Amino acid sequence: MAISDRIMQSIQDGRIFSAIKDRFVAIPHVFATSSLSGEYLMEQAGIKADLSNTNIRPLVKYRLNTGYLEYEKTEVKFIQEYLPPELDVIDLGAGIGFTACVADRKLNQGRDVIAIEANPKLESSIKYNAGLNGSSVKVISAGYSPSVGTIEISDKDSYRSNSVYENTSDEVEVETTSLVEITNEFSIDSFSLISDIEGSEAELIQEIELIKSKCHTIIIEIHEEKNSAVKETISRLENEGFRLIDSEERVRVFQNQAL
Structure with missing residues (x-):
């Protein structure tokens, strides 16, 4: 039988579609589908996320949608393993709200996740994804800065490369918020911090006194590990009593030994 005939026979008896189905089911923690309406839904670690936001790069959307890429895999692992369920969570750089929803599911009833995201185009995605998962995530559309004011962020068509340090011709000015402001606004006495900024x-490090007194656990993705200021920040955390308890790829987990 010719190759073309064998392919047609496989299509007719369903073997090709069965193989495709098995390919997706075999991928751990990830199952992605696209609806006829054009929306893209991903499910990983029991959390659903809508990928239809145009700020998500098409290549990233494709990789997530096909199961090729596990989204925020290390952060998810560390949140599930180390996040204290009895404490509120501040999520700096929340993106589309995926890690915020993962954290919310870990917390005890009555505890809150406050998601901070600088890109105003992603606020609706965070709220929508929280709704998809029945999460009570509180959203602040603002950039992070220890001082009150505004910052300029690049307004690219990709939140994954969005940064206050991008030098592009397309920039947008956004309000900022600090950990001091957040903890005061929500009357938070003790919290865990997720940071991907x-x-x-x-x-x-400019808010180290508050972090020392109120922050129990830090899950932080390091984007510029060789940067001297970032190295100094990590060293300062360790000197101030935060013990590095786990690390994988660019993500570090610190616990406050004084709390």
Whole structure:
């Protein structure tokens, strides 16, 4: 039988579609589908996320949609393993709200996740994804800065490369918020911190006194590991009593030994 005939026979008896189905089912923690309406839905670690936001790069959307890429795999692992369920969570650089929803599912009833995202185009995605998962995530559309004011962020068509340090012709000015403001606004006495703020990690050290007194666990993605300011920040955290308890790829987990 010719190759073309064998392919047609496989299509007719369903073997090709069965193989495709098995290919997706075999991918751990990931199952992605696209609906006829054009929306893209991903499910990983029991959390659904809508990928139809135009700020998500087409290549990233494709990789997530086909199961090729596990989204925020290391952050998810560390959130599930190390996040204290009895504490509120501040998520800096929340993106589309995926990690915020993962964290919310880990928390005890009555605890809150406050998602901070600088890109105003992603606020609706965070809220929509929270709704998809029945999560009570509180959203603040603002950039992170230890000082009150505004910052300029690049307004690219991709939140994954969005950064206050991008030098592009397309920039948007956004309001900022700090950990002091967030903890005051929500009356937070003790919290865990998830940080994925694309190169602004070094600024956290300017709020070290608050972090020392109120922050129990830090899950942080390091974007510029060789940057001297970032190195100094990591060293300062360790000197101030935060012990590095786990690391994988660019993600670090610190626990406050004084709390």
